[in-house]
Amino acid sequence: MYKSSNFNSISQVFTKVSRVNNRYLAGIKNIAKIFVTRRSEWSIGIYIGESPFDLVSPDTIINPVLTAKDITDVPAHFVADPFMVRENGIWYMFFEVLNGLQNKGVIGLATSSDAYNWNYQKIVLDEPFHLSYPYVFKFQNDYYLIPETSEASSIRLYKAINFPTQWSYVKSLLTQSDFADTSIFQHNNLWWLLTATSESRNTLRLYYSEDLMDGWVEHPKSPVIQGNKSIARPAGRVIVFDDKIVRYTQDCERIYGHQVRGFEITELTTTSYKEKEVKNNPVIKASGIGWNQIGMHHIDAHQIDKKKWVACVDGKRYRLVFEPRFNK
Template sequence: MYLPAKQKNKYDLWSIGIYCGDSPFHLGPAPGVQNPVLTREHVSDVPAVFVADPFMVRSGDLWYMFFEVLNWRTDKGEIGLATSEDGLAWKYRQIVLAEPFHLSYPHVLRWKNYYYMIPECCRTGSVRLYKAVEFPLRWSFAGTLLEGPHFVDASPFRFKGKWWLFTETNPNEKHDTLRLYHAGDLSGPWVEHPQSPIVEADPRAARPGGRVVVTGDRIIRYSQDCWPDYGTRVRAFKLMHLTTAGYAESEAEESPVLSPGGTGWNAAGMHHIDVHRMAGGRWLACVDGWVKATEQAASENHAEVA
């Protein structure tokens, strides 16, 4: 996640959980799973403040989860990796991508037998594409998809032979402006949709909150509800019409699909979901949540990692 300047005096403690359910709208803690499944304490190669923004893909017999690790030493986000045999129990592996600038929201996808990652790097003023040269450990910069003042949480998806991409773009960190782009190829060129921005002046619906779900003609996009505070809950929207000339959506009746709960790991809020359809029609999702903590508490993570 991109940390707004007004939040620099503290670090909220984010961690990652596993949910499941009978639809991409009805999800809850997976039975038998002790959430959170990944926390800063699991990170062994850098001193981590928190883990957040998980995306997962299945390859062969394993699930691979990529997520932001905020490095206490550098005060920058880096991309971590965890693996799982069943999608429920996870083992942290290592940092797989670090740059001189902040990285987060590592949207990973497979296309034409290659794996790609589009991590958020809004401080570069661009949307950058990475390609796995040795999946899942080695990634190489493959090109710039968009350039401009501010692109946050770029979320690509494939629909009816074209690529589409949502991204939040308000440079004043209000989380309230959603733009839509399309392209014939993942590498571009990307063209802004004529009805873009799709959302304006609405922090409840603008900022992408995870992978767009496409099943047949049904498209679901998730948004971070940033009202009254950043990272409050996740809402779901059904796309009713999508062409290069037209766009229409409506909020799902089941929305919000993720909300704060109890006094534990997600007591203060939740802001991300990546949901996958499983055999038998069930759905499996990685999510994140947070609790408030001061900078002093965050610094008590663990001793400096060599």
């Protein structure tokens, strides 16, 4: 009688423990499904090379130089689309910060004395709509900024009131379309704009004007690229050097932001447009490992010596994210 009672008690305990373990293991399985997700994460690096078509990550730099963890004033999911300028010996980098709280892009600022080591400063531009691709340039001793504002259906021009931290909206150069990754440059006393349109960003349009502020006209050959997502979407600053005009383009044929290709614009007038692909394509691409494991989609290259270029780039990797959500 005693042995039987004891045995039954022990058996009941083991049964309860087994049930608890099963529920625990099932719970762990459910939690894993809920909590662990794979997110693509962009960060920013520095490349150097002898030409804007031959750029590599130097041994003297630990890339990436800026990540979401460097952002201190908003909860950032990633940083991307860097553009930089040099003023009085200091490099200023403007870039997209994806604000995780609002799920929209804002524009951040970092500074450097050598273009290699960067210090994050602050968010310098925030709007009710998404901002990215902060194309910064200097004209007549003033700094201007054209960020992507496709959610506002316009190309918006900003001017620095107090460079580099205070920017004021000037006007919309073009409206009534979802312009993406607008790139501006000067050539033969005219201003030129390359910008991507269409939902899939597979169309590249060209505009020109005698005046930065007004009079923008679509080129008669525009769209200069149509229905081709491997060469349409701009991927950084258009560079003019050695009597050449070079545009970078995102190659999104395989996946979004996989690699960057270069094209030399060989003929550019108000009536004609021709280009050819550069030999060293892709200029940058996914490495398969590390911070740029699955993609690179942006270059801003600057010539700092006869055979020395420095460029800010971005790269994408996968990261496991643990999210605080529970099953009800």
